[in-house]
Amino acid sequence: MRTRSAGRVALLAGLFLLLASGCGGSAPEGLGADAGGAQLMPDSVASPSATAAPVAIVVPTLERTNTPQPTASPSPTAAPPLSLVGSYPIDGDGAVQPQRPLVLAFDRALDLPSLQASLVISPTVTGRFEWQEPHRVAFYPDGGWDGHEAWQVSLDPGAYAADGGSLAQAWSVSFSTGGRGTPLPVLMYHHVEELGPDATEGKKDWTVSPQAFQQQMAYLQEAGWHSISSAALAGYLLDGEPLSPRPVMISVDDGNRSFYENGWPIIQATGLRPVMFLVAQFADYSGYVSWDEARALVAGGAWIGSHGYSHRSMHEVPLEELAWELSDSRAVLESELGVAIDAFCFPYGGRTDASLAALPGYGYRTGYSLNPTYWQRPEDPFFIGRLRVDYRTTMEEFAEMLPD
Numbered sequence: 001m002r003t004r005s006a007g008r009v010a011l012l013a014g015l016f017l018l019l020a021s022g023c024g025g026s027a028p029e030g031l032g033a034d035a036g037g038a039q040l041m042p043d044s045v046a047s048p049s050a051t052a053a054p055v056a057i058v059v060p061t062l063e064r065t066n067t068p069q070p071t072a073s074p075s076p077t078a079a080p081p082l083s084l085v086g087s088y089p090i091d092g093d094g095a096v097q098p099q100r101p102l103v104l105a106f107d108r109a110l111d112l113p114s115l116q117a118s119l120v121i122s123p124t125v126t127g128r129f130e131w132q133e134p135h136r137v138a139f140y141p142d143g144g145w146d147g148h149e150a151w152q153v154s155l156d157p158g159a160y161a162a163d164g165g166s167l168a169q170a171w172s173v174s175f176s177t178g179g180r181g182t183p184l185p186v187l188m189y190h191h192v193e194e195l196g197p198d199a200t201e202g203k204k205d206w207t208v209s210p211q212a213f214q215q216q217m218a219y220l221q222e223a224g225w226h227s228i229s230s231a232a233l234a235g236y237l238l239d240g241e242p243l244s245p246r247p248v249m250i251s252v253d254d255g256n257r258s259f260y261e262n263g264w265p266i267i268q269a270t271g272l273r274p275v276m277f278l279v280a281q282f283a284d285y286s287g288y289v290s291w292d293e294a295r296a297l298v299a300g301g302a303w304i305g306s307h308g309y310s311h312r313s314m315h316e317v318p319l320e321e322l323a324w325e326l327s328d329s330r331a332v333l334e335s336e337l338g339v340a341i342d343a344f345c346f347p348y349g350g351r352t353d354a355s356l357a358a359l360p361g362y363g364y365r366t367g368y369s370l371n372p373t374y375w376q377r378p379e380d381p382f383f384i385g386r387l388r389v390d391y392r393t394t395m396e397e398f399a400e401m402l403p404d
């Protein structure tokens, strides 16, 4: 294949993917030599008239900002398997934005021709590839994703990394546009502690036992769930950034000492990380984490969001104190903890028009509610649903809370 450099940008030209489509009853669906008779023809200028009609031609536009160029021939090595670490869309997304590209992110630089030959999209669609980074490729379908009820994208193990490592396992997603939302479960926790036999029903609503919490975190890890931050959730819903397969947010409200003492050591023993919605004023109160403890949470990998300055419902906050609750709480958390905050969790789930209007201007991208659903809607990022886990939740119920 030919390459030429223009400044720091090397353009990879002359790579044409011929895509046979609509060949009678056995019409191949997708992109890929195995699935659809597609051919990679490096070092040639393909002409539609040179092949049997009907043929759709995909002319990938490949741009990257650094070398090396992908190799055209695999050289099996002892390199570790290639892993797909993120995608847009994720499996089951029913609210894909029609004009956004398919984006695939891998754990390291990949060989693009091998990816193009292994990628199957159904129904067949033509489009344009863009190599965004050595480990990340985007595909822009001509005309967007509209016009079909459901799309399927799969990737065979034939794809391999620039260092020769093959894709660890076949991967596939199905998705659609205009549906009920994106399946992104956000679990909601408060206290992690043992309760006595006389505990009130109200207390049971906001508590899980250490043993149950340990089982729940072990289940998430063993079932392949990946904990995500509010920045990752916002990036996916609002920007079309790729997200880990099987994403889940583990949100913990209020910064209770019981979580710090009982839940935090459990979650730290896993590969999972929580999003802690902290209340700025609570750092001075007993029963809640201090600033030093909050800094220890951050150092241990916890993500932080604001849960207001005083934990009042937005319905109780006078307009003149709105900036204090929304903006000052964020500023205090950011300066005390040295983190960037982009998420607001509504105390008691109380949302008002005034708070919803003000949140974006204060730097927030998402808002977390008590709406009990895992379907999140890109057009309503300040009404993220959350699933409460409580003292009565069995492991069977916990597993059923999550998307399939």
Ligand SMILES: [Zn+2]
Residues within 6 Å of the ligand: 253, 254, 307, 311, 347, 348
């Ligand atoms: Zn709270």
